[in-house]
Amino acid sequence: MKLNNIEHVFFDLDHTLWDFDRNSALAFKEVFEKQKIELDIEKFLEVYIPINFKYWELYRNDSVTKEALRYGRLKESFDTLKFETQDTTINLIADDYIEYLPNNNHLLEGSIEILDKLKQDYKLHIITNGFEEVQHKKMRNSSILDYFETVTTSEEAGVKKPHPLIFEKAIAKSGANKSNSVMIGDNLEADIIGAHQFGLHVIYLDYNGQSVQNQYPQIQKLKELLNYL
Template structure:
């Protein structure tokens, strides 16, 4: 791999640039205070995180709708904690969560500095499975929207990563050659394997530091990108 041939850098957004875990925890803290939900946020998140992960896997495979994801992940979490919440309460919390999530816009460590450096050398792009109406707001509110030449969402593409059609759409929009492009993301299946199968180079951001054996370039911090790009 000749890294000096790269011209286009594609990023996933959540968990890759945008600090989803931190921003999500802050959103739940605010919601629980407002709605007087007497549950420790830390205890809730222990239960919620794996449930949310499973719902996103189902969403990627079209097993659940966006609405079912937003409702189901909260319903199952409260049920697991044996906390009684009405459907009306859960729907209110689901709406408030999106609202408060966008009020917190922390990036992963060194995110802005890395984007500032890379944007001077490459054309930067986003490919995300996140919801259309939310992802643009995240980038705008966190002050990184201007770094990106194109943004491709799964709702726009009609399919979700790792489906090849979303990578095809992103490359077409950006007029990028896959052989001169690299995809950076935290999800091994959706971001890395999906992009690799479509012919892009890849860098796996292992934010959970799982240290699993992979055939791809693996980093644990965004700043390590500068060793390659």
């Protein structure tokens, strides 16, 4: 079912266009080699990914700081694996990871194709909870920055999705209206429910195929956006 009168398309970045899981794994591989961390990367990621998800939820709710997120997700992962390391090493790993993460630039399947297609008819934008200094590097290094008219980060807005003020900031910055805008993202609470409650059209990207049941338009592949746009 096509959405009518859409002129502005707002994307989340991580897990929506930018292949966070793949790029993150590559960054950790580099960091562990540099810091001589003798852990199986697959076993580490199996523990780290849900812990990282938990810390991002805490960060979205202002329950932890950016610094506490960067340290805590690593410390808790190492503790769970009973891998002993010093706080100084954890902080070095945290810093290296942020430095190396944007150097990997894999995108989710169909990202460039769908951006090429949508750019012909719509104004494209990014709304992201990611860190200001990292997100622009990710987009530049993966050659997608020029597709977007505006990029709104949570650090710039002073609040994180799903807070309505970040959507308000993005709408004002873009010159869009709620009625002619759609938000596309992978996080049901932050991207979809938050944007919908603000008054935007929404499309939920179930990028890892979990088939989450919800009331919103839902896709599993980016190319399916053409069913709506």
